[in-house]
Amino acid sequence: MRNRRALVTGSTGGIGLAVARRLAADGCAVLLHGLAGEAEGDAAAREINQETGSDARYLRADLSRPDEIADLLAAAGTVDILVNNAASVRHFAPVDAMPPEHWDLDIAVNLSAAFHAIRLALPGMRARGWGRIVNMSSIYGLVGAADRVGYVVTKTGLIGMTRAVALETVRQGITCNALCPGTTLTPGIEERIGGLIAGGLDHGEATEAVLKGKQPTGRFVEAGAVADLVAFLCGPSGRDITGAAFPVDGGWSAG
Numbered sequence: 001m002r003n004r005r006a007l008v009t010g011s012t013g014g015i016g017l018a019v020a021r022r023l024a025a026d027g028c029a030v031l032l033h034g035l036a037g038e039a040e041g042d043a044a045a046r047e048i049n050q051e052t053g054s055d056a057r058y059l060r061a062d063l064s065r066p067d068e069i070a071d072l073l074a075a076a077g078t079v080d081i082l083v084n085n086a087a088s089v090r091h092f093a094p095v096d097a098m099p100p101e102h103w104d105l106d107i108a109v110n111l112s113a114a115f116h117a118i119r120l121a122l123p124g125m126r127a128r129g130w131g132r133i134v135n136m137s138s139i140y141g142l143v144g145a146a147d148r149v150g151y152v153v154t155k156t157g158l159i160g161m162t163r164a165v166a167l168e169t170v171r172q173g174i175t176c177n178a179l180c181p182g183t184t185l186t187p188g189i190e191e192r193i194g195g196l197i198a199g200g201l202d203h204g205e206a207t208e209a210v211l212k213g214k215q216p217t218g219r220f221v222e223a224g225a226v227a228d229l230v231a232f233l234c235g236p237s238g239r240d241i242t243g244a245a246f247p248v249d250g251g252w253s254a255g
Contacts, residue, residue, distance in 0.1 A: 001235060002027035007072075007079045009033045009063065009117065010086030012044050014186060015136065018223035019083055022231045024054035031076050032058045033086065063113035064088070064105055073120040080128070081234050082121045084114035084158070085136040087151075095149050106150030111157045118165055122174070131174035132234040135162050137245060139182045139214075142253045155180075159245045166243030175242035177233050182249030183211060185220040215250025 006023045010016040012034035024030045032045050041058030048056040061072035063086050073079065088109035091102040114135055125131025140148065141155035162178040169176060183189065189210060196206035211218060226248050232238055247253045 001231075004080040004234075005029045005031065005076070005078050006081035006083065006234075007031040007033065007076050007117075007121075008083040008085055009113070011083075012036045012041055012058075015181065015184060015223045015226050016083070016085040017044065018227040019085065019230045020056065021048055021051065022224070022227035023081065023083075023234065024048045024052040024056055026231055026235070027054065028081065029055040030057075031079075032056060033061060033072065034058070035060065035062065064108040066112070066116055069113055069116040070120060073117060078124060078128075079121045080125070080130060081132045081134075082117055083134045083136065083230060084117055086113060087136075087154075090148060090151050092147050093149075094147055098149060103150050106154050110151070110154035111161070114158060114161060118161075118176075122165075122169070125174050126169075126172050129173040131169070131172075132238070133162075133165060133174065133176040134230050134233060135159075135176070135178045137162075137178045137180045139180055139247065139249045139252050141178070141180050141245065142247060142249075162245065163243045170242060175233065175238060177238075177241060177243070178245040179226060179229060180245055180247045180249060180253070181226050182215045182221045182247075182252050184223050184226075189220075215252045216255060217250035219250065221248055221250060 006028040008016050008020045011020045011032045020030045020032055034041055045056040045058045059072055059075050061068040063069055088105045118133060135158045137158045138155040140152045141159045144152055159178050162176050165176040192210055193206045196209055
């Protein structure tokens with residue numbers, strides 16, 4: 001992975017940051033992205049540099065704006081590995097109560113941003129005869145759910161985009177795959193668990209309540225495990241894997 005450059009969108013925390021750390025540990029120069037201020041983003045990049053000895057830096061862009069996506073890819077320069085991880089804040093509402101602006105934002109950030117990033121990165125990948133694209137879908141790209149139509153539609157759409165791009169690039173040294181993680185332990189979920197504990201549940205009971213109806217393993221998906229799969233797909237052993245959607249969901253999609 002040395003001499004490769006990876007752009008990971010939405011990578012100042014959570015799965016995105018775990019992916020960036022893993023790719024940097026494998027020798028990639030990593031471009032972090034997010035909406036955080038420069039101080040926060042630069043601090044995350046410095047931490048990766050100190051941990052791995054790699055070359056990481058931070059780029060800020062609003063992915064709901066195609067002009068800023070174009071500026072992001074221009075600032076990134078050569079992109080050998082593109083991980084489309086960024087997603088808008090989840091909006092919860094029935095279809096007929098979903099504000100149109102929330103729908104538009106979900107489409108822009110979760111789906112159109114990946115299209116624009118791929119569109120802009122592909123010419124360079126084709127010219128070099130090598131590229132890896134990973135689209136971070138979700139368990140909700142594989143199963144439906146009520147009251148989150150924007151998220152379900154966009155994460156399902158990412159899988160279709162993955163298949164289309166894979167077939168267009170299958171003889172060009174480029175692969176395109178999707179990952180479908182289940183529930184990870186995000187700060188928001190930690191708050192929910194904390195609230196349940198404050199209400200009288202112990203930690204195990206609170207975790208079980210949050211995961212009810214989700215992954216049968218009864219535990220959260222580790223962000224580092226998702227990052228390991230990204231690294232595998234981007235490494236030499238992933239050469240012949242393209243157009244696939246991998247569930248990382250503790251058996252959720254099997255039920």
